[in-house]
Amino acid sequence: MQDVARAAGVSPMTVSNCFRYPDRVQEKTRNAVLKMASEMGYVPNLSAGLLAAGSSQVIGAVLPSMRNSSFYNYTVGLRRAAAERGYQLITMIAETPEEELAAVQSLLGLRVAGLALVAGPHLPELRRLLDRADTPVVESWGGEQAIGRGVGYDVGAASRQLTRHLIAQGRRRIGFVEVSGGGGQRYSMRLPAFRQEMFAAGLADDLVLTVRAADGFGAGARIVDEFLARDARLDAILCPTDVVAVGAVFECNRRGLEVPGEVAVAGWGDYDIGRQLYPTLTTIVPYADEIGTGAITVLLDPKLRAVAAPLRTRFALEIRQSA
Template identity: 45%
Template sequence: MNDQKSPKRSIKMSDVAREAGVSPMTVSNAFKHPAKVVAETRERVFSVAARLGYVPNLMAGNLASGRSNIVAAIAPSIQNSNFAGMIIGLENALRARGYHLIISVVDKIEREFEAVRALIGRRVDGIVLTGVNRDDATRTMLVNAGIPLVETWDLEGPFIDMGVGFSARKAAKDITRLMIASGKRRIGLAGYEVSNNRRFQERVIGFEEAMMEAGLSPNLTAFVPDWSGFSGGRLAMDELLGREPLLEGMFCFTDVLATGALFECMRRGWDVPGRFAIAGYGDYEIAAEVPPGLTTIHTPGDKIGEAAADMILRRINGGDTSDMIIDVGYRLVVRGSV
């Protein structure tokens, strides 16, 4: 006796049409072009489809139209609140125009080639990348693919196609100038051991320019592993204080490092900012909550995502893309730590 159940017949468009009392074309339009279907009819089609477990096959239509209505984003992390903000901005802007977003998390530049190749192979309509650091093979593949591409979180380029971001160098320079204006002279920088990360390199340059303009030494820098979390702030402080016991402050690559430095000051019983001033970067949620409040740079991830989506959709639909590079700016947020 064979106890195996025979596989269920897949639900077809014609089944939904029959149950909903409409034509198969109406079912097709309800899913692909919902604006063409009267709201009451559309909802009835969706209700029947959900009850029957019908999932439309979009591939056939995509082959005919040459569109997938899917945009892909590659981000180094979704734990970072700024990257999460960019993803939310992308998702909201794309969904409002009938597009879907798929996300690939790639934390190493060496893995980006495979991720990009997989996305191009799935015929996405556009790609959003983080930064402008690409190896030659990935850059060549993207150029040859010819699909709309936006590189984000950078303003200097060079861009393969389009770009949206802000000047990390100017942001770092502004917040270092603020520390100097507060009376601090022996200021260090806490960063990550990521030598090929352009966004981080720009922060170092901005710090160095501000220090040299003020006639101060730019050489007090310490770099910790990018996985070190809050402890990285303590590690950087320990290293810098070992080289300069009279260190008066520290600019950190991220609010995570800066918060770790604040915790270390608490352990040492140091007044912030009296004995030691601390500045961060990113304006993460914790920045406003940790005492005495973290002075930092607000980076608008949501605006970057919204702008990237708009640029890709304009390119897809033949709109004006003369503004190929968009500066969304940044904001200096002054709290109690400086």
């Protein structure tokens, strides 16, 4: 650090701030220091500060998947908000509760300053571990029973709004796709809200198909096949993700079913492919980047962490051509 400071004509503290608190250093000075550090092969020794402080300038995030573009946008929000506060982000992928527990153990071993989890089925051992650990935790897409504080939009309200829209379009035999297994409140709060709206409209809610995975265009084709086998009067499908919905539109096209004339198709997540598809896809916009930003904000503010109610972020119903 002293070598870099001498070469750049600044103090060692300025070099330290360029890496730990970049917003405290003027951009011209910061760029000069980082350029000199790169040329000299300097990498800051984070372990020294960690040993002194007992914690790090690192936030740990555990994701159940990166196949879902909502998690990509969520990670963008996490990374941007952490960087603005002088923190780095470490992400780990854990597709099972057992892998999630192992990832959290690893991140706690690194003495991360906070942990961002995603709502889903957690092992009891994970809750016990985090209850004993002195590390701030948030649960993104979490609700009242979240580990730490929940951060996310009202999934039930989004499901109700989308269902009401389909009913208002004159749809009466609406197929709903439920996702079992993982996903937590990202999926579990949708079906009860759908059924409430169908009941309020005096419509049957029996066209519910349960799948174990919510990704893959092929899932959309299988869903259309099964719904039509159960009821040829099907006139709308509410899919768990935009990818599944696009697959359903492809299958309707193969069958000669007009979308939305004969069958309306709605997705969830506002993926780019839904905007490029014809017809463009009606969907729920979850603003996942805002969930990431909110998670960092809560993690680094003790007053916000002390609030019991979840921190609610935005969502929107984006009405396009498919429904």
